[in-house]
Amino acid sequence: MKKPHNLKIEGLSWNNAGTLLYATAVTEPNPHSSLWVYDPQTTELRKHCDNLEGEIESLETLPDDRLAFGIHDDQALSFHVYDPEQCQTVDGSRIQTPYNDIEAIAWPSANCTTMQKALQAFFIALSENEDIYLGEDRNLRVSIDGQIYQGQLALEKTQGLPPSDGQLHLIGIPDANQDGINDFLITYPSGQQQILYYQGLTSS
Structure with a gap:
């Protein structure tokens, strides 16, 4: 995979068809994450969306191909659902707990x-x-x-x-x-x- 040298990739998840690899990354000085897509057939890595919240270290593909993610150091246990086709967060919840730094998410595939x-x-x-x-x-x-x-x-x-x-x-x-x-x-x-x-x- 080729990527810009200043791209700090945090979360990775394949779509359900196994044809696209999603990645979240922070490009300084922007503190928010952008969504990137890697196509193994063309070897192209491109920015897909630029409106994700915070620094996203955990990323998982749901059965309907939407993406679940958590936000790094969010001061709460936060879980969000993102539609990559619309580039839009469509759902989310927050639970107040000291265990609030999500590093990984796993969903029954x-x-x-x-x-x-x-x-x-x-x-x-x-x-x-x-x-x-x-x-x-x-x-x-x-x-x-x-x-x-x-x-x-x-x-x-x-x-x-x-x-x-x-x-x-x-x-x-x-x-x-x-x-x-x-x-x-x-x-x-x-x-x-x-x-x-x-x-x-x-x-x-």
């Missing part, structure tokens, strides 16, 4: 459900049945032609480019966790990538 559904749909189409288990522990079991294959999804995800056909892709990769078995790399329609550690066949 709609991406997680979307990715799980895409993965389940992929294996349903592959096996022509719905005998698939995907647990909260990231364990995956798929029954194909009477045999049960098992694996575990990696905890980490990385951001890549979305597939041009908009479909989930699964490719074999060399052994990623040194257990002696080759693994798989999943690329979701959003472009996010996750390793599937293949564990072999199981009898149950």
Whole structure:
């Protein structure tokens, strides 16, 4: 990523499609934050909005692609919702508490459900049945032609480019966790990538 040398980036968050990276930054002497957008396809970083309040260190994308943020050293626990399309703060609340310097915000991601559904749909189409288990522990079991294959999804995800056909892709990769078995790399329609550690066949 290329950025102006005087840009102090504080908060970062991808949009739900994984195609744009939002960033908040303070450009001195202006004490307020501006919203920047990075496009990985064009490698362009541009200022998008210039009317955010205060110094924003915490930024998170909500399921509807609006942005949640908190203000640094706001003397209250403040939580705000910002519409990046309209460049407008649309909601907010403040709670008086000594714990008032928000450094990070995490929201249960709609991406997680979307990715799980895409993965389940992929294996349903592959096996022509719905005998698939995907647990909260990231364990995956798929029954194909009477045999049960098992694996575990990696905890980490990385951001890549979305597939041009908009479909989930699964490719074999060399052994990623040194257990002696080759693994798989999943690329979701959003472009996010996750390793599937293949564990072999199981009898149950």
